[in-house]
Each structure stands twice: as C-alpha cells, then as structure tokens.
Amino acid sequence: MCTQKDSAQFTHSESIDKLSKLAKKYAYSAPGYFAYPTFADSHNAQNVNAAELIYASRQESASIYIHIPFCRTLCFHCGCHEEVAQDRREAVEYIDRLIDEMVIYKPLLYNKRIERVHLGGGCPNFLSEHLIVKLISALYNHFTLTCDTVFSLEVDPLTTTAGQIVLFSKCGFSRISVGVQDFHDNVQRVINKVQSKEQIRSVIDTASAYGFNSINIDLFYGLPLQTVESVTENLQAAVAMDISRVTVTKYEHRPAIFPAQRELDKYPFPEENEQLMMFCNTKNFLQHHGYHLIGGDHFVLERDPLFLAVKEKRLLRNFLGYDIAYSADVLGLGVSSISHFAGSYFQNTQRRVDYYRATEQKKSPVAKVAIADRREKVTWSVIHNLLCYKQVDLQNVLTASHYQHHFQRELALLHDFEEDGLINITGSHFDVTNDGDIFLRNICSVFDVRTTNKQNFCRFSSAI
Numbered sequence: 001m002c003t004q005k006d007s008a009q010f011t012h013s014e015s016i017d018k019l020s021k022l023a024k025k026y027a028y029s030a031p032g033y034f035a036y037p038t039f040a041d042s043h044n045a046q047n048v049n050a051a052e053l054i055y056a057s058r059q060e061s062a063s064i065y066i067h068i069p070f071c072r073t074l075c076f077h078c079g080c081h082e083e084v085a086q087d088r089r090e091a092v093e094y095i096d097r098l099i100d101e102m103v104i105y106k107p108l109l110y111n112k113r114i115e116r117v118h119l120g121g122g123c124p125n126f127l128s129e130h131l132i133v134k135l136i137s138a139l140y141n142h143f144t145l146t147c148d149t150v151f152s153l154e155v156d157p158l159t160t161t162a163g164q165i166v167l168f169s170k171c172g173f174s175r176i177s178v179g180v181q182d183f184h185d186n187v188q189r190v191i192n193k194v195q196s197k198e199q200i201r202s203v204i205d206t207a208s209a210y211g212f213n214s215i216n217i218d219l220f221y222g223l224p225l226q227t228v229e230s231v232t233e234n235l236q237a238a239v240a241m242d243i244s245r246v247t248v249t250k251y252e253h254r255p256a257i258f259p260a261q262r263e264l265d266k267y268p269f270p271e272e273n274e275q276l277m278m279f280c281n282t283k284n285f286l287q288h289h290g291y292h293l294i295g296g297d298h299f300v301l302e303r304d305p306l307f308l309a310v311k312e313k314r315l316l317r318n319f320l321g322y323d324i325a326y327s328a329d330v331l332g333l334g335v336s337s338i339s340h341f342a343g344s345y346f347q348n349t350q351r352r353v354d355y356y357r358a359t360e361q362k363k364s365p366v367a368k369v370a371i372a373d374r375r376e377k378v379t380w381s382v383i384h385n386l387l388c389y390k391q392v393d394l395q396n397v398l399t400a401s402h403y404q405h406h407f408q409r410e411l412a413l414l415h416d417f418e419e420d421g422l423i424n425i426t427g428s429h430f431d432v433t434n435d436g437d438i439f440l441r442n443i444c445s446v447f448d449v450r451t452t453n454k455q456n457f458c459r460f461s462s463a464i
C-alpha cells in the first residue's frame, strides 16, 4: 500500500503547480516520434522495391523484428495490431508464411550480421513450443545469426507458462518484457486484462532463474479508475519484483482508431492534473529506488543493458521503442511489421489474408512506405538524439558551420522553452532539463516542419 509518507516524499506541490501551468501552455498535439518522416506521413504503396531501400544502407549489421499478432483475449486499452484467437493452430500457417517471407529477404541480407531478434505482438507466447523452435531454427537457416545475437520478446503473463520461458531461454532469449499495465483488480477488469500478482511474479521469477538479464514490466498511467495513489502502488509492486526495467507510459485514448477503447469511455479517467502528478510521482519514486529515466518513459537500473547503451552511445529509438544496436536497420517480418533501412521505412500489410497471399507467392507483402530525404534525415538525427540522450549539438548533426541558418526557425522557437526552464542552450548545444522531461515530445516537435501548420497536428494525441 502507498503510505502517507510515500506520497509526501514524492509529491512537491510547487513543482506540480509550475508544471501544470506549463502543461497548459504546451498542451498541443504532436506525433509520438519513432522515425522521421513520422508514421502518419507514410503512404500506401504497391510494388515497393524493398531491395533498393535495403541496398541504400551501408550498415554491416541489422536487427529483425517478428510480429506474432495472436492474443487469447482482447484488452480494451490495446493499441497494437492484434487478432483474438483461441486455437493455437491458427499460428501454424502463420509461421509457414513467415518462413516464406524470410526466403524473400534472405538474399538481400546475406551479408549483414544480425545483432538483435525481437518477437512482439500480439503475444509471441501464443506459439506452441514446436512453433517457437521452428521459427528460431528458420531464422538461423535464413540469416547470419551469431553467438552475439541478442534475443528479446514480449509476453502476456496471463497466458505464459513456465515451460515456454524455459524454452525461450534455451533458444537464447535473454530479455523479456511483461505486459502488466496495472496490478489492481478494478482497473484490470475495466481494461479486460485480469491477472493476479502471483501469475506475474511466476513469469518474472522463472525468467530470472533462467538467466534473462533484462526483465521489464510495462505499466500505464492515465487509465480509467487509476488514482495517484494506485499508480504509486503499481510502482511499489513492480519494484518489489526486483526487475531491471520499468516502462511507465501515458495511456493514449484513441477510440476512433482502436474501437475496443470505446469500452473505457464508460468509466472516469483521471484529470489532466492528476496525470501530471502521476508522471512526477513515478519519476521521483523510481529514481529514489535507483532507476534512471531514459527518454520519457523507460526507467532502468544500472545493471540493465539499456543503461550501458546510453553510456556507450549506442541507444536507438525505433518502432520498437528503445533498442540497443550498432545499426539502426531493422527488418520487420509478419503482418503490420515495419522495416527500417537507411532512414526510410516500409510496412507490411495489416491484413493476414493479404499477407498470406503475397508471401505464399514469394512476393513482398509491403503496403506502405516512407522515404526520407536528406533534410528529413537531419531532422531525425536531432529528434533521435533528444529522445535517446536528451541533448544535441546542432553543429555536430550538420557537420557544418551553417547550423544557425539551417535551424533558424527552430532556434527561435527553442528560446521559449529555455525561458520556461525546460532546456539549457549553450552555443549550438542544448540539453533538456529535469523539468523538461515531460515536454520531450514538444521539444522534438520544434524540429518537425509540420509544426508550422498546427491543423496538421490535430490528428495526433497530446504531446504531454
């Protein structure tokens, strides 16, 4: 339980008042930045020449993302591309088509070492043990995986068995992310994800016993029925599980895009001010317990590989969130997966039937593409630095001395943030202050040329 002492220790009313005023000032919409151009700028495309985009990259290595779309039940808050399925046999054909897709990309990536493999979804633990082994074997057969390749995955604690965790460990997986969202019964019932603390604990203890060196719990704040105290209780429960990483994301309510989220409209959401307090308490609480904030929502202990990645400057921001690799190139396999090469990216069709048809005929299932031009690559470099390290030297990004001319519009806008104490500027270098953490998306949006047209931004959720 959250004690009175805990609340007093972690809540500072003056700073909340100050941030609350600033939150009103900067309460405009902005994209979540995972790439630039942003995903909203990608367009439908047929006959995308994936080979040309892949060959545009000179990187010697790449990562692979595999999307497993199946889930046993639908969580109402879900913003992922998932399909509800009860029968595990649904995945049998899916794995065959994934292997067909590997065949398409095998000749294009034959000279690239695979640094990372990540299974996401949906629920990768929907796969039977036989299919897990078949999938991993196929990866070894089609791509250059080495003993240094790092394997990670996301799991749903409600449906993950100890046997699966042991098998994933034997297949080389060492990083795991557990979808919890909230530990309380009332909130779990609202979002239709009812799971006991014991179920969550069992997954984490098994992963820990079988050598996973990074264990993450995903939590949300801003869900219906949550209170400032209940969010702190979630953090206490997570910290008590001795995990190396906690991701605490603000829930984004977008029922027009994700219709299941309409179910949440039946219940009261926390007020904006309460949500602000939830974020501030989260940050103070987790920092007090030794966690470091990366970006706006990842909290890591120093033993977590993500912490080392920040020190070694090899942190990446991409459609998977934060990642660790030398190369930013990612090959996405499966329905809706996004591939990223040399700054441009392309997405597979979201319809399983179309994905099956294309891959069976050994044709690319790509349906959307966004090609980055030179200027957009510079923009992404700035935003990427801010998201990963909360600082950037504009002169270094351009490797030229004309940064003041190139970023004239942006430098003028940044002064407002400086006056509000959200960034410090020294010459061409600026960094985000402690108060600026929650405004990170706003600060990034300064470099997004679409900010000149605020109407364009209405389609995105609030930046704070």
Ligand code: SF4
Pocket (backbone or CB within 6 Å): 070, 071, 073, 074, 075, 077, 078, 079, 080, 082, 121, 122, 123, 156, 179, 193
């Ligand atoms: S388990 Fe994850 S992907 Fe599946 S419905 Fe729930 S939130 Fe969405």
